[in-house]
Structure formats: C-alpha cells, structure tokens
Amino acid sequence: LKNCIRYVKRNKNDEKKIWGMGYPVGSYASTQVFFQAFVNKESIIYLFGNDFKKITNNISKYSVTNLSCTPTFLSMILIHTFSKNNVLKKITTGGEKTNRGLISSYKEKFTNAEYINIYASTETGSLLYSNSELFSIPEKYNKLMMIKEGTLRVHKDLLNSSSKMEINDDWYDTKDKVEFISQNKFKFISRINGYLNTGGYRI
Numbered sequence: 001l002k003n004c005i006r007y008v009k010r011n012k013n014d015e016k017k018i019w020g021m022g023y024p025v026g027s028y029a030s031t032q033v034f035f036q037a038f039v040n041k042e043s044i045i046y047l048f049g050n051d052f053k054k055i056t057n058n059i060s061k062y063s064v065t066n067l068s069c070t071p072t073f074l075s076m077i078l079i080h081t082f083s084k085n086n087v088l089k090k091i092t093t094g095g096e097k098t099n100r101g102l103i104s105s106y107k108e109k110f111t112n113a114e115y116i117n118i119y120a121s122t123e124t125g126s127l128l129y130s131n132s133e134l135f136s137i138p139e140k141y142n143k144l145m146m147i148k149e150g151t152l153r154v155h156k157d158l159l160n161s162s163s164k165m166e167i168n169d170d171w172y173d174t175k176d177k178v179e180f181i182s183q184n185k186f187k188f189i190s191r192i193n194g195y196l197n198t199g200g201y202r203i
Contacts, residue, residue: 004028005035007126017089019044019058022077024067028122029094033068048073052080067113071098074106077086081109094118094126097188098133119188121174124158124163134185147186152176 008026019037021044023030030048037044045062047055047069052069056077059067064087067074070141071093078189088110098117107116119135128135137145144155156167166173180188 004031005039007029007032008039010039016040017042018062018068020062020063020088021046022048022055022066022067022073022094024048025093026163027095029068029120032126033156034123041066045144052076056081059088060085063087064086066092067110068092068094070095071102075102078102078106084108085110086112088113090114092116092118094120107164107175117178123160123172123174124154125160127154127158133187134181136184137186147178148170148173150177152178152188 017037017040017041019033021030021033023033025046025048032115034044042131043062045058045064046160047058050058058064059077059081059194060083067077067088069077070090074093088114091106091110091113094117095113102116102118105111110186117130117135118126119130119131120126127141128137130136137147141158144158146153149169153171154174156170156172159167159172177190178190179189180186
C-alpha cells in the first residue's frame with residue numbers, strides 16, 4: 001500500500017477530475033490511478049476490456065477529463081474516435097515506449113488535452129516524466145539514476161521497499177535500453193528480457 005500511494009498528489013483546487021482507466025485491474029498502473037482518484041474522491045470510468053467503439057462513447061458520455069493508458073491503447077482510441085473532444089484535459093501514457101507520430105496526432109481528436117509520457121516500473125513506481133518520447137534525468141535524481149552500458153540504472157534508494165531485485169554495488173539495472181539523442185536527452189528503444197508489454201499486459 002505504501003508503494004502505491006507514495007506518488008499520490010492531493011488536488012489544490014475544488015475541480016474534480018473524472019478518470020478514464022485504460023489499464024487492467026491489478027496492474028501497478030491501475031492501482032496507482034485508483035488511489036490518486038480515491039484520495040481526492042474522484043470518479044473512475046473503467047475502460048479496459050471493452051470494445052473501442054464503446055470506449056470512445058464512454059469517454060464522451062461520462063465527460064472523462066483524465067485518460068490513463070498505454071500508447072497502444074491510446075492509438076486504438078484515436079482510430080475509433082470520429083469527432084473532436086474538448087473536454088479531455090490530460091492524457092497520461094506509460095508501460096510501453098511511445099512514438100512521435102502518436103504524440104503529434106492526438107491533438108486532432110482531443111483538442112484541449114496535454115500529453116504526459118511516464119517512465120515507471122513496478123520496482124520503482126513513476127520516475128521520469130516528459131511531453132514527448134524523449135526523457136532526461138532530473139536534477140534531483142542526478143546521484144540516483146544513470147545510464148551505463150546503454151541501460152538505465154537506478155540506485156537502491158529509489159526501489160520500492162518490497163522489491164527483491166538483483167542489486168550490484170547499490171545499483172539496479174532496469175534492463176531498459178536507451179539511445180541518446182543529444183547530450184542530455186534520450187529515448188527508450190527496447191528491454192533486455194523475454195517479455196513484451198502490449199496493451200497493459202506483460203507477455
């Protein structure tokens with residue numbers, strides 16, 4: 001429970017959000033969204049598992065203001081959305097790498113929405129935030145995160161207390177491969193394991 005709620009933010013105004021949940025129940029991402037909404041007494045519309053025509057209808061029907069899902073899920077929503085939506089205020093994706101085409105196209109359908117790309121893992125929770133496919137290590141994490149041998153490394157102080165990961169010299173190798181675009185900007189290109197994340201599921 002402590003790991004799930006440590007990044008929850010309390011609203012500073014009286015405006016209530018309506019969350020569109022695009023992750024399966026039981027996933028780490030869906031649990032984080034649940035507690036974010038629960039602490040602020042906000043509504044959640046569960047979208048995952050429905051056909052995408054119904055999903056797009058429910059986003060409009062329930063005036064969803066905050067959509068949280070994977071890039072793949074968002075792509076499918078955009079394919080099945082045929083009218084402009086100016087109610088949605090924020091789209092947050094995670095769980096997979098995103099791409100420039102998706103980020104540039106969402107505004108055609110969700111005209112007032114801000115896009116946030118999150119790098120997160122079960123072991124660390126949410127760590128990096130961006131408005132594009134590119135990330136940089138924030139100053140507050142300069143001594144707690146690093147790129148070594150092409151993968152992102154995280155200091156043990158950022159790991160969840162329940163994590164039982166292989167740690168070498170106080171550092172955990174996420175196995176997430178990155179490619180530097182500039183001196184400070186990089187993007188995730190793949191993961192060194194036998195798993196594939198798609199639609200919120202680990203396969």
